[in-house]
Amino acid sequence: MESQTQQPVRGPRESFDRAAAIARRYGHTDAADVAEALLNAKFKAxxxxxxxxxxxxxxxxxxxxxxxxxxxxxxxxxxxxxxxxxxxxxxxxxxxxxxxxxxxxxxxxxxxxxxxxxxxxxxxxxxxxxxxxxxxxxxxxxxxxxxxxxxxxxxxxxxxxxxxxxxxxxxxxxxxxxxxxxxxxxxxxxxxxxxxxxxxxxxxxxxxxxxxxxxxxxxxxxxxxxxxxxxxxxxxxxxxxxxxxxxxxxxxxxxxxxxxxxxxxxxxxxxxxxxxxxxxxxxxxxxxDPATLGLRGGIESITHTLKGIHTQIGRDIAIHTSPADGVGKLEEEREELERLKEHASEWEQLLGRDIQFMRNRIMDDLDTEIEQVRNSWIQRINSDGVRVLRSKPQVFTSQIEAELTELINTTLNTQLEELRKLATPLFPDQPDIVNTVIGAAVDSITPEEVKGREVDKKTKDLLDPSLATMGMLGAGVLSFMIPLAPLAGAVWIGVNVGFKALRNGKQHLISWLREITQTTRVTINRMLDTMLAAARTEMVLRYRAYLRQRQKEVQEHIKEAHEAARASEAERKETITRLTKNAKIVEATIEELNHHLATMHAPQGELS
Known part of the structure; x- marks a missing residue:
C-alpha cells in the first residue's frame, strides 16, 4: 500500500469500494463479499x-x-x-x-x-x-x-x-x-x-x-x-x-x-x-430511502472489518518494535486458548444449562401474555355478545389472528436477542459469527418454500444469507416468515375453526378460545425448541472452530515475532515504517466511512 498526501473527496460508494479493496488485500475476502452483498440488497422503504x-x-x-x-x-x-x-x-x-x-x-x-x-x-x-x-x-x-x-x-x-x-x-x-x-x-x-x-x-x-x-x-x-x-x-x-x-x-x-x-x-x-x-x-x-438502507449496512459492515485490520496492523507494529515483549504476550494468549480448549466439554454443559434457564424464563413470560390475550377476548365475547361477532366473523378472525401471530413474533424475537447475548461474549470482535448463529436459528424455522429457488424475488432478497450473516434478521423477517411456517399453520387452522364456534354459541366460542391459545403456546414451544437446537449446535461448532483459528493465528504471530527478533535494527525500522503508513491509510479510510455514515439518515427499524 502507498500513502497519499492528500485525501481525495469521494462519494459513499467510492469510499466503500476503496475499503473493500483494502479488506481483500489483507485476506478478508469473505467479509468484503458479505458487505458488498449487503450494500446491493434491495430493501422496502x-x-x-x-x-x-x-x-x-x-x-x-x-x-x-x-x-x-x-x-x-x-x-x-x-x-x-x-x-x-x-x-x-x-x-x-x-x-x-x-x-x-x-x-x-x-x-x-x-x-x-x-x-x-x-x-x-x-x-x-x-x-x-x-x-x-x-x-x-x-x-x-x-x-x-x-x-x-x-x-x-x-x-x-x-x-x-x-x-x-x-x-x-x-x-x-x-x-x-x-x-x-x-x-x-x-x-x-x-x-x-x-x-x-x-x-x-x-x-x-x-x-x-x-x-x-x-x-x-x-x-x-x-x-x-x-x-x-x-x-x-x-x-x-x-x-x-x-x-x-x-x-x-x-x-x-x-x-x-x-x-x-x-x-x-x-x-x-x-x-x-x-x-x-x-x-x-x-x-x-x-x-x-431503500438505497440508503443497503448502502448504510454495507458501509457499517466494511468499517468493522477495517477496524479489525487496523488492530492487526497495530499488533504487528508492536511485535516489530519489541519482539521479546511480543513473544511473551503471545505465549500467554496461546496458553489461555489451550485452557479454553481443554475445558470445552465443561463449557458445553454450562451453555446447555444457560439455554435451558433462558427458555424457561421466556415460556413463563409467554404464559402470562397468553393469559392476558385469552382474558381480553373472553371479556370482549361477554360484552359484545356472539350475535355481534357473528355479524363480522372475518373482522373477528383477522384481529385475533393478528394478535396471536404478533405473540409468536414477539416471543421468538425475544429468544433471538437472548441467544445473541449468550453468543457475543464467546466471539469478541466477531459479530459475523454471532449473526451466523442467529441466522441458523431463524433458518431452522424457515419453511422449504421460502428457502427454495422458485420463491418470489423479494422473499429471496429478504432472506438472503448475506443479510443473515450481518444480523439483518429481526422482527420484519420473522413477521414475514411466521405466517408461512408449517408450525404456525396449526395456529391459523385453529383460528379458522372459530367460524364454526361462532355459529354454535357463546360457550363453544369460549372453549374454542381456550383451545386456540393453548395451540399457540404449543406452537411457540416447538418453534423455540427448534431454534434453540439449531443455535446451540451452531454455537458449539463455531466456538470450536474459533478456538482452532485463534490458536493458528497466535502461532503464526509467535513465528513472526521470533523472525522479527532475528532481523536487524534497520530491517525492523523499515517494516515499522511500512506498517505505520498502512495503518494511517486504513485509519483515514475508516474516518471517511464514518463521515459518510454520519451524513446519512439512520434507518427507521427492520423492513417487511
Missing part, C-alpha cells in the same frame, strides 16, 4: 398503515396514493373486513398489471383484481358464504403493483370497525411492525374525534411517525380548510404534538391521474389541488 373509522374513505385514499382508481373495493355498503397489503414496486421492476392474492394462513390464492371485494368486504363475504358450510375464509389480501411515486413502500389498508375498537387498532399496529407511518384517515365533515386522537397518541409509541389525512374535501369545499386547522389545534392541545394534517380529495386525485396522458399540465394542477401530492411528499420524507 417502509410501511404505511392506514387506519380510521368506518366509511372515512380509507380504501379510496389508498387507491389514490398508488394511482389505481378501482384497485381496492370502494362504494360498497359495508367496510373492508381484512387487511389488504399493497406492495408498491418501481415501474421497471413491478408487474404490468396489479397482481392480487388472498391469504389463508400458509395458503396463497391468486385472484382477479375485480374479485377482491368478494373476499375482503363484509358484503362480499356474506354473499359468497350464503348457505355455505365452508369455514375457510381469507384473513388478508396481498396486492403487488408498479408505481414510481411510492416505489419501495408497503401500504396497508386495515378494516374500519365502528368506534376504532381496541382490537382493530391493535391489529393495525401489528401491521406496522414498529417501523412505518400510521396514516389516520378522518373526513372533512367534522373535526377529529377523541377516539381518533387516542389512537394517534398510542401510535406515537408504536410506529415511526403519524399523519392525519382529512378526506372528502370535494364534498365540503367551504369548510375543509377550517377542519384541517381545527385538527392541528386539537392535536397540539391534547397531544402536544405537531402532527401533519393534510386535506385530500381522493376523487380529484384519481381524475388527475387519468388526465395525465391527455393534458399533463392540467393533471399536475388538479393533483396538487387535490392534496395527494403533498401527502405523498410527506410520506416519502418520513420513510427511509
Amino acid at each position: 417502509g410501511t404505511v398503515v392506514v387506519v380510521g373509522e368506518i366509511k372515512r374513505g380509507k380504501s379510496s385514499l389508498v387507491n389514490a396514493l398508488v394511482g389505481q382508481r378501482d384497485l381496492l373495493p370502494v362504494d360498497v355498503m359495508t367496510s373492508t373486513s381484512a387487511p389488504i397489503r399493497v406492495t408498491v414496486n418501481p415501474v421497471e421492476e413491478g408487474p404490468a398489471e396489479p397482481q392480487v392474492a388472498v391469504l389463508r394462513g400458509s395458503k396463497r390464492q391468486a385472484i382477479a383484481a375485480s374479485d377482491l371485494d368478494k373476499y375482503v368486504t363484509i358484503d362480499g363475504i356474506a354473499g359468497a358464504r350464503a348457505g355455505s358450510d365452508d369455514d375457510e375464509l381469507a384473513t388478508a389480501a396481498a396486492v403487488e403493483l408498479a408505481y414510481s411515486e411510492l416505489a419501495g413502500t408497503l401500504v396497508v389498508d386495515t378494516p374500519g370497525v365502528g368506534g376504532l375498537d381496541e382490537h382493530a387498532v391493535h391489529a393495525a399496529f401489528n401491521e406496522a411492525h414498529h417501523a412505518g407511518v400510521l396514516l389516520m384517515v378522518c373526513d372533512a365533515s367534522t373535526p377529529i374525534t377523541k377516539p381518533e386522537m387516542d389512537i394517534l397518541a398510542e401510535a406515537r409509541k408504536e410506529v415511526g411517525a403519524a399523519i392525519v389525512a382529512v378526506t372528502k374535501t370535494d364534498k365540503n369545499i367551504r369548510r375543509w380548510q377550517s377542519i384541517v386547522e381545527d385538527n392541528k389545534r386539537l392535536l397540539r392541545q391534547h397531544l402536544g404534538a405537531e402532527i401533519p394534517v393534510i386535506g385530500v380529495s381522493s376523487l380529484r386525485a384519481m381524475d388527475a391521474q387519468e388526465m395525465e396522458r391527455v393534458n399533463p399540465e392540467k393533471a399536475a394542477e388538479i393533483a396538487s389541488r387535490s392534496g395527494i401530492v403533498a401527502l405523498r411528499q410527506h410520506l416519502r420524507s418520513l420513510l427511509s
Whole structure:
C-alpha cells in the first residue's frame, strides 16, 4: 500500500469500494463479499398503515396514493373486513398489471383484481358464504403493483370497525411492525374525534411517525380548510404534538391521474389541488430511502472489518518494535486458548444449562401474555355478545389472528436477542459469527418454500444469507416468515375453526378460545425448541472452530515475532515504517466511512 498526501473527496460508494479493496488485500475476502452483498440488497422503504373509522374513505385514499382508481373495493355498503397489503414496486421492476392474492394462513390464492371485494368486504363475504358450510375464509389480501411515486413502500389498508375498537387498532399496529407511518384517515365533515386522537397518541409509541389525512374535501369545499386547522389545534392541545394534517380529495386525485396522458399540465394542477401530492411528499420524507438502507449496512459492515485490520496492523507494529515483549504476550494468549480448549466439554454443559434457564424464563413470560390475550377476548365475547361477532366473523378472525401471530413474533424475537447475548461474549470482535448463529436459528424455522429457488424475488432478497450473516434478521423477517411456517399453520387452522364456534354459541366460542391459545403456546414451544437446537449446535461448532483459528493465528504471530527478533535494527525500522503508513491509510479510510455514515439518515427499524 502507498500513502497519499492528500485525501481525495469521494462519494459513499467510492469510499466503500476503496475499503473493500483494502479488506481483500489483507485476506478478508469473505467479509468484503458479505458487505458488498449487503450494500446491493434491495430493501422496502417502509410501511404505511392506514387506519380510521368506518366509511372515512380509507380504501379510496389508498387507491389514490398508488394511482389505481378501482384497485381496492370502494362504494360498497359495508367496510373492508381484512387487511389488504399493497406492495408498491418501481415501474421497471413491478408487474404490468396489479397482481392480487388472498391469504389463508400458509395458503396463497391468486385472484382477479375485480374479485377482491368478494373476499375482503363484509358484503362480499356474506354473499359468497350464503348457505355455505365452508369455514375457510381469507384473513388478508396481498396486492403487488408498479408505481414510481411510492416505489419501495408497503401500504396497508386495515378494516374500519365502528368506534376504532381496541382490537382493530391493535391489529393495525401489528401491521406496522414498529417501523412505518400510521396514516389516520378522518373526513372533512367534522373535526377529529377523541377516539381518533387516542389512537394517534398510542401510535406515537408504536410506529415511526403519524399523519392525519382529512378526506372528502370535494364534498365540503367551504369548510375543509377550517377542519384541517381545527385538527392541528386539537392535536397540539391534547397531544402536544405537531402532527401533519393534510386535506385530500381522493376523487380529484384519481381524475388527475387519468388526465395525465391527455393534458399533463392540467393533471399536475388538479393533483396538487387535490392534496395527494403533498401527502405523498410527506410520506416519502418520513420513510427511509431503500438505497440508503443497503448502502448504510454495507458501509457499517466494511468499517468493522477495517477496524479489525487496523488492530492487526497495530499488533504487528508492536511485535516489530519489541519482539521479546511480543513473544511473551503471545505465549500467554496461546496458553489461555489451550485452557479454553481443554475445558470445552465443561463449557458445553454450562451453555446447555444457560439455554435451558433462558427458555424457561421466556415460556413463563409467554404464559402470562397468553393469559392476558385469552382474558381480553373472553371479556370482549361477554360484552359484545356472539350475535355481534357473528355479524363480522372475518373482522373477528383477522384481529385475533393478528394478535396471536404478533405473540409468536414477539416471543421468538425475544429468544433471538437472548441467544445473541449468550453468543457475543464467546466471539469478541466477531459479530459475523454471532449473526451466523442467529441466522441458523431463524433458518431452522424457515419453511422449504421460502428457502427454495422458485420463491418470489423479494422473499429471496429478504432472506438472503448475506443479510443473515450481518444480523439483518429481526422482527420484519420473522413477521414475514411466521405466517408461512408449517408450525404456525396449526395456529391459523385453529383460528379458522372459530367460524364454526361462532355459529354454535357463546360457550363453544369460549372453549374454542381456550383451545386456540393453548395451540399457540404449543406452537411457540416447538418453534423455540427448534431454534434453540439449531443455535446451540451452531454455537458449539463455531466456538470450536474459533478456538482452532485463534490458536493458528497466535502461532503464526509467535513465528513472526521470533523472525522479527532475528532481523536487524534497520530491517525492523523499515517494516515499522511500512506498517505505520498502512495503518494511517486504513485509519483515514475508516474516518471517511464514518463521515459518510454520519451524513446519512439512520434507518427507521427492520423492513417487511
